[in-house]
Amino acid sequence: MKFNINNFINTSDQRSKIVDFQDLDHIDGVSISAVSAGLYKYKRDELVLFYFRDGANYASVYTQSNLISENLKWNKKIKAKKIFALLINTRNANALTGTEGYEALKKISLELSSKLTEVQKRDEDKPKQISSKEILFGCTGTIGEKFPLEKIKNSLPDLVNKIKYTQNKLIWMKAAMGIITTDLKPKLSMAETKIGSSTIKVYGIAKGSGMIYPNMATTLGYIFTDANLSSSILKDILKNNIKTTFNAISCDGDTSTNDMVSIFSTSKVNHPEIKRFSDSRLKNFNKAVHDVLLNLAKQVVSDGEGASKLISINCINCKTEKDAKNISSKIANSLLVKTAIAGEDPNWGRVAMAIGNSNLKINDQKLSISFGPYKIYHKGSLYKSYDEKKVIDYMKGQSIEIQVDIGQGIKNFKFYTMDLTKKYIEINADYRT
Amino acid sequence: MKFNINNFINTSDQRSKIVDFQDLDHIDGVSISAVSAGLYKYKRDELVLFYFRDGANYASVYTQSNLISENLKWNKKIKAKKIFALLINTRNANALTGTEGYEALKKISLELSSKLTEVQKRDEDKPKQISSKEILFGCTGTIGEKFPLEKIKNSLPDLVNKIKYTQNKLIWMKAAMGIITTDLKPKLSMAETKIGSSTIKVYGIAKGSGMIYPNMATTLGYIFTDANLSSSILKDILKNNIKTTFNAISCDGDTSTNDMVSIFSTSKVNHPEIKRFSDSRLKNFNKAVHDVLLNLAKQVVSDGEGASKLISINCINCKTEKDAKNISSKIANSLLVKTAIAGEDPNWGRVAMAIGNSNLKINDQKLSISFGPYKIYHKGSLYKSYDEKKVIDYMKGQSIEIQVDIGQGIKNFKFYTMDLTKKYIEINADYRT
Numbered sequence: 001m002k003f004n005i006n007n008f009i010n011t012s013d014q015r016s017k018i019v020d021f022q023d024l025d026h027i028d029g030v031s032i033s034a035v036s037a038g039l040y041k042y043k044r045d046e047l048v049l050f051y052f053r054d055g056a057n058y059a060s061v062y063t064q065s066n067l068i069s070e071n072l073k074w075n076k077k078i079k080a081k082k083i084f085a086l087l088i089n090t091r092n093a094n095a096l097t098g099t100e101g102y103e104a105l106k107k108i109s110l111e112l113s114s115k116l117t118e119v120q121k122r123d124e125d126k127p128k129q130i131s132s133k134e135i136l137f138g139c140t141g142t143i144g145e146k147f148p149l150e151k152i153k154n155s156l157p158d159l160v161n162k163i164k165y166t167q168n169k170l171i172w173m174k175a176a177m178g179i180i181t182t183d184l185k186p187k188l189s190m191a192e193t194k195i196g197s198s199t200i201k202v203y204g205i206a207k208g209s210g211m212i213y214p215n216m217a218t219t220l221g222y223i224f225t226d227a228n229l230s231s232s233i234l235k236d237i238l239k240n241n242i243k244t245t246f247n248a249i250s251c252d253g254d255t256s257t258n259d260m261v262s263i264f265s266t267s268k269v270n271h272p273e274i275k276r277f278s279d280s281r282l283k284n285f286n287k288a289v290h291d292v293l294l295n296l297a298k299q300v301v302s303d304g305e306g307a308s309k310l311i312s313i314n315c316i317n318c319k320t321e322k323d324a325k326n327i328s329s330k331i332a333n334s335l336l337v338k339t340a341i342a343g344e345d346p347n348w349g350r351v352a353m354a355i356g357n358s359n360l361k362i363n364d365q366k367l368s369i370s371f372g373p374y375k376i377y378h379k380g381s382l383y384k385s386y387d388e389k390k391v392i393d394y395m396k397g398q399s400i401e402i403q404v405d406i407g408q409g410i411k412n413f414k415f416y417t418m419d420l421t422k423k424y425i426e427i428n429a430d431y432r433t
Numbered sequence: 434m435k436f437n438i439n440n441f442i443n444t445s446d447q448r449s450k451i452v453d454f455q456d457l458d459h460i461d462g463v464s465i466s467a468v469s470a471g472l473y474k475y476k477r478d479e480l481v482l483f484y485f486r487d488g489a490n491y492a493s494v495y496t497q498s499n500l501i502s503e504n505l506k507w508n509k510k511i512k513a514k515k516i517f518a519l520l521i522n523t524r525n526a527n528a529l530t531g532t533e534g535y536e537a538l539k540k541i542s543l544e545l546s547s548k549l550t551e552v553q554k555r556d557e558d559k560p561k562q563i564s565s566k567e568i569l570f571g572c573t574g575t576i577g578e579k580f581p582l583e584k585i586k587n588s589l590p591d592l593v594n595k596i597k598y599t600q601n602k603l604i605w606m607k608a609a610m611g612i613i614t615t616d617l618k619p620k621l622s623m624a625e626t627k628i629g630s631s632t633i634k635v636y637g638i639a640k641g642s643g644m645i646y647p648n649m650a651t652t653l654g655y656i657f658t659d660a661n662l663s664s665s666i667l668k669d670i671l672k673n674n675i676k677t678t679f680n681a682i683s684c685d686g687d688t689s690t691n692d693m694v695s696i697f698s699t700s701k702v703n704h705p706e707i708k709r710f711s712d713s714r715l716k717n718f719n720k721a722v723h724d725v726l727l728n729l730a731k732q733v734v735s736d737g738e739g740a741s742k743l744i745s746i747n748c749i750n751c752k753t754e755k756d757a758k759n760i761s762s763k764i765a766n767s768l769l770v771k772t773a774i775a776g777e778d779p780n781w782g783r784v785a786m787a788i789g790n791s792n793l794k795i796n797d798q799k800l801s802i803s804f805g806p807y808k809i810y811h812k813g814s815l816y817k818s819y820d821e822k823k824v825i826d827y828m829k830g831q832s833i834e835i836q837v838d839i840g841q842g843i844k845n846f847k848f849y850t851m852d853l854t855k856k857y858i859e860i861n862a863d864y865r866t
Contacts, residue, residue, distance in 0.1 A: 066788075
C-alpha cells in the first residue's frame with residue numbers, strides 16, 4: 001500500500017463519493033512540516049509538525065479509555081498558557097510502553113524545543129525560548145510496541161528544516177496524509193465565518209479508520225483558527241460541539257488508547273474582544289467549528305475500515321437526548337444491522353432488535369421505523385403501504401438514513417456509522433502482518 | 434443449504450473439531466416429534482414438539498431485551514403448575530408482529546392442546562384435559578415478518594401423529610436439527626449424575642449462531658431431566674448456572690428478542706425428596722446441569738456464524754466478579770480483538786485497548802497479559818522472555834486462551850467467544866436473500 005498525494009489532488013473522481021475532503025489554504029500563525037522517519041517499511045511521511053511561531057491558545061479532549069497512551073499522559077500534564085508545537089507520529093501509538101515510552105517523549109520534546117528555539121532566534125525580532133512543556137504530542141498506530149525514539153529524534157533536524165511558513169492545499173494534504181494509518185483518504189475540512197466584521201478561518205484535519213467509538217470518537221482530529229480566543233473559550237466551544245460530531249460516530253465500537261481532538265487559535269485576526277462563550281457574536285464561529293468537526297467526523301466514518309456506505313441513524317421523540325443517543329448508538333453498533341446494510345438488505349427487524357438492547361422500556365405500539373423516505377414499521381405493525389422493493393432499491397445508495405421514532409417525548413439524537421464488510425475483516429486480520 | 438442428519442451421525446470427522454456434540458438417548462417422560470411445515474423454500478424440519486405426557490415441572494430464563502417476541506410474552510404469562518408441551522418453530526421469530534402474532538399463538542395452542550388431549554384419551558389410563566395454558570413456545574428466525582399461522586396450524590396433525598415415545602440419538606438429532614437456523618451443526622449435550630443412589634439424566638439441546646450476547650446468551654436452549662424436582666428448585670438451579678454458561682458467551686454482541694433457556698423435569702426417577710436448592714444431595718445434579726449448559730454454550734460459540742476458533746478469556750485477580758466479567762466481556766466483544774485472532778495475529782495491544790474500555794481504573798504496572806502458556810505483557814512492560822514467534826504458532830490452533838491478570842484482587846470470570854471472519858459478514862449480509 002503506497003500513498004501518493006497526486007492521487008488525491010489531481011483527479012476528483014478518486015475522492016470519496018460519500019463525503020469529500022476539502023482544500024485548505026494559508027492560515028496565519030500556523031506553520032507545517034511533514035517528513036518520513038522510516039517508521040514504515042515503505043516510504044511515507046510519518047512525522048507531522050504544527051509549529052505556532054507566536055504560540056497558540058488551545059483546548060483538547062481525550063479518550064475516555066482507562067488505559068491511555070504515554071503521549072496523552074504527557075499532554076494532560078501540560079499547563080502552558082500557549083502551545084508552540086504539536087508533533088504527530090503514526091505507526092506507533094506509544095501505548096502500553098510504560099516509563100520508557102514516556103521518557104522518549106521527554107527526550108524528543110527537549111530536542112524539538114531546542115531546535116525551535118534556534119528557529120526563533122533566526123526568524124523572530126523577539127525570539128522566544130521555547131520550553132519542552134509547550135509541546136503537545138499526537139500518536140497513533142500499533143499498541144504495545146517499543147516507541148521508535150531514535151528514528152524520530154534523528155528526523156527532527158530534517159523536520160524543522162522543512163517547516164513551511166506559508167500554506168497551500170498541497171502542504172495541508174501532505175500533513176493530512178502524514179497522520180493517517182489504515183485510512184484510505186486524507187481528511188480535511190474548512191469553513192470561513194465572521195466574528196464582528198472580521199473574517200475568520202476554521203481549518204481541520206483528522207485521521208480515523210479503526211477504533212472509532214464514542215466517547216471520544218476519532219483517533220486524531222485537529223482544528224486551527226486565526227481567531228483571537230482564550231483557551232478557556234476554546235474549551236467551551238470544543239466541549240459544546242464534540243458531543244454531536246466526533247462523539248456521535250462509530251466504526252467498530254472500539255475506543256482507542258490515543259483519541260485526541262484539539263483546537264488551536266493563533267489570534268492573528270483582529271476582531272472585537274470576546275470574553276465569554278455565551279457572547280452572541282460567537283454564534284457563527286461556534287457553528288463553523290461544529291460544521292468542520294461534523295464534516296471531519298463524517299469523513300472518518302465514510303472512510304471507516306472497509307466502509308462502503310455512510311449510515312445516519314436518527315432517533316427521534318425520546319424522553320431525553322441521552323435516551324435518543326443510547327438507542328441510536330445501539331443500532332449503530334449492531335453487527336447484524338451493519339452487515340445487513342452491507343448486503344443492501346432492508347432487514348428492519350435487526351434495527352428493532354438493536355432498539356430492544358438499549359435498556360429502555362420500548363412500547364412497540366408507539367414505535368415507528370423508516371429507511372430513507374420509506375415508512376416500514378408503524379406503531380405495532382407493518383406500515384400499510386410498505387413496499388419492500390422500493391426499500392431494496394434505496395439500500396443500493398451510498399448514504400443510508402434510518403429513522404426510529406420512539407414516540408415517548410420530543411428529544412432527538414443523530415448518530416453516524418458505516419456498514420460492516422468483508423474488507424473490514426481483511427484489513428484487521430492482517431493489520432500487522 | 435440442505436441439512437442431512439446422516440452427515441452428522443455417520444461420519445465423526447464432519448463434527449466440530451472444537452467442541453463436539455454428544456449423543457443423547459431415551460429419557461423417561463419426554464416425547465418428541467419434528468416435522469416440516471414448509472416454512473423454508475427447501476425441505477427441512479422447522480417444527481419441533483416436546484410432549485410431556487405426565488407433565489413436567491419447569492423453569493425458564495428469557496432475553497433481557499426490552500423488545501421481546503410474542504412467544505416470550507405468551508410464556509411469561511403461563512402460570513401452570515406443570516407444562517405438557519413445548520413447541521418450537523424456526524424461520525420466523527414472531528417478534529414485532531404485534532397483536533396478530535400473539536393471536537396466532539393463541540390459536541395454535543388451542544389446536545395443539547385439543548390434539549394432545551385426544552392423544553391422552555387414546556393412551557392414558559387417567560387421561561388429562563390439556564389446556565392451551567400448559568404449552569410453552571420457542572420461536573427463532575427473522576424478526577418482523579408475518580407469523581406463518583396457517584402453515585404451522587396445518588402441520589399440527591402430522592406433528593402429533595409422529596410423536597415418538599421412546600427416544601434414541603437419531604430422534605434427538607432430528608429435534609436438534611429442527612430448531613436451528615444458520616447453525617452449521619446441531620447442539621446436544623448430556624450428563625448422568627446421582628441424587629442419593631438414583632441415576633439421573635440431564636439432557637440438553639440448543640441453537641445459537643447469531644445474536645449471541647449476554648444476558649441471555651443463546652437464542653434457544655432446553656434442558657430435560659428425569660429427576661423429581663419442583664419448579665422452584667429448577668428455577669434456582671437455572672439461575673445459579675446460567676451466569677457462568679449461557680450468560681458468559683458472546684458471538685456478535687447482539688441480544689435477540691427471543692432468547693430462552695428452559696429446564697424441564699419429568700419426575701420419573703424415584704430419589705430422596707429434595708425440598709430446597711441448598712440440599713447438599715443436589716450438589717452433583719447442580720454440577721451436571723452446569724456441565725451440560727456450559728458444553729452447549731461452548732458448542733454455540735464454536736459454531737457462531739463464521740467462527741473458526743473458540744476463544745476463552747479468563748480475567749483474573751479483580752476486586753469483584755462483576756469487574757472481571759466486565760473486562761472479559763469487553764475483550765470478547767472487541768471487533769479488533771476478534772479479527773486479529775481470525776488473522777492468527779497475537780496483537781495483544783488490542784486486548785489492552787479493550788481492557789481500557791471497561792470503565793474500570795486499570796494500573797498498567799499491575800497488569801499482565803498471556804496468550805495460552807505465553808506471558809506477553811507483565812506489569813508495565815513486555816515480558817522479558819517474550820518470543821513472538823512462539824505465540825504466532827500458538828495462534829494457529831482452534832482453541833485460543835487469553836488470560837488477563839488485573840492484579841487488584843482475587844475474583845475471576847471466564848468468558849467465551851469466537852473469532853470474527855469474512856464468513857460472518859457473508860452469512861449476515863445475505864441472511865434473507
